[in-house]
Amino acid sequence: MQLKIHNLRFSYPQQQFTVKADHLDLQPGLTAMIGENGAGKSTLFKLLGGLVTTHQGKITVDQQPLKDFLKTERARKIGLAFQDPDDQFFNSSVKKEVEWELRQLKVPAKKQSETVTAVLKETNLSQQAQQNPYDLSLSDRKLLSIATVLAPNPQIALFDEPMIALDWPSQQLVSHIFTKLAKRGHTILVISHNLDWVAQNVPQVIVMGRGKVIFAGKTRDFLHQPTLVKKSNLLLPKVTRLTMALGINPPQYRL
Template sequence: MNIEIKDLRFTYPTGLEALKGISLSVNAGEQVAIVGQNGAGKTTLVRHFNGLLRPSAGSVWIGDWDTSKYSVAKLASRVGYVFQNPDEQLFSRDVLTEVAFGPKNLGYEKDKVDALVKRALSLTELNDQTETNPYDLSPTWRKMVALASIIAMDTPIVIFDEPTTGQDAVNVARIANVIAELKKEGKTVITITHDIDFCAENFERVIALSKGEVLLDGPAREVLGQEEILAQTYVDPPQLTRLGKMLGLKATVINQEEFLNALK
């Protein structure tokens, strides 16, 4: 399912102009990372995809739906959104109820709900926590519950808002694995992140936002190599890209394997 954004503008009631004319299209099955400085408009942009925010001008299309004409509840069948802060999202007494809430509300049959919940719990490694109260889990695992509850809705488009914030290396690897699995299933994954190394290792396309506008948009290697332009939105290229540049490697390298191959 494609996403089409045409000259999207958004001004908050306070008068803050957060998006100043954004046009983008995302094809079904693409893995896109959105980067940019704090306040660049990243969260404001993705909150238009599921109708949490409505355009002040311009339009956002999810497949054949114009988001301004559909409710958040309706859009939830097409776009899953994992909040930056899991505590804004979780409300159930136990993990199982929390994860089953979404697919139940989409009106799926019990068998389908059970199957979706089971798959979401196993992807997020929460199989043995079904009876736990989410608030008795550490913030790390609360994040995984938030991920599971969205994955269980089986939407064609999934949005993660800073999924790796405050996560350790083991959990970042778990989250990368979830994203890889969603990719295999042909889902569109859109992720906001400040973790540029995570971005380089897991996403094929990168969009850099700056002050409510698209600064760069293209394949990860092309975008992440543009050190000077990225600096305008306070983004540093990945560590190994910077190292490769400093060593005078000809090609832009974005991961360990590429770096070592270029050295040989």
């Protein structure tokens, strides 16, 4: 599925800050939205997820305006995970939390339990299935919020800073899940400001700066433009900085 933006303008009431994007194409595959704190990433995230609709311009999913989607339809097609996992848990167990998503979308009961088992296994939460979500560690709560997005198998999935507070094994697990989904043709967008991770795992980037899209395209192409990286106020991958400091050629970017 394709998410397209056309002449988008949005600002919160009584605030100066405006998010602007003239043209943006989100193709199937893995894309990262990067930029410094306050660049407008989270705002654009809510717009793309169809949760904020008071904007000017158009956002379309496969040519259909996002605004016209019924809420269930939107939720089935677009999954979103917010930065703070604690904004969403209310069921008495990890298993029920994931199940709830599917019941909302009227998935048949038999399919439900199969899916829940598979998703919990995928996110390494099978052992905690009967625990209360709030008894999990922050890293596992974060994984659970990702699991709730994965369960309905949405064609488009958006994640706001999924790597924050994840420990190292979980970060690798989540990277692996994203890559796998992208290969299957899902459209995955991940907010991050960690170029080390992006350079190694994500082939496409949307770079935000002061509410504007300052670059959209191949990750490699962005990393090869020092002035753009500087403008975004981000730091090149550590390995690039290290090799440059040593005065030798940085390793080629894989993606």
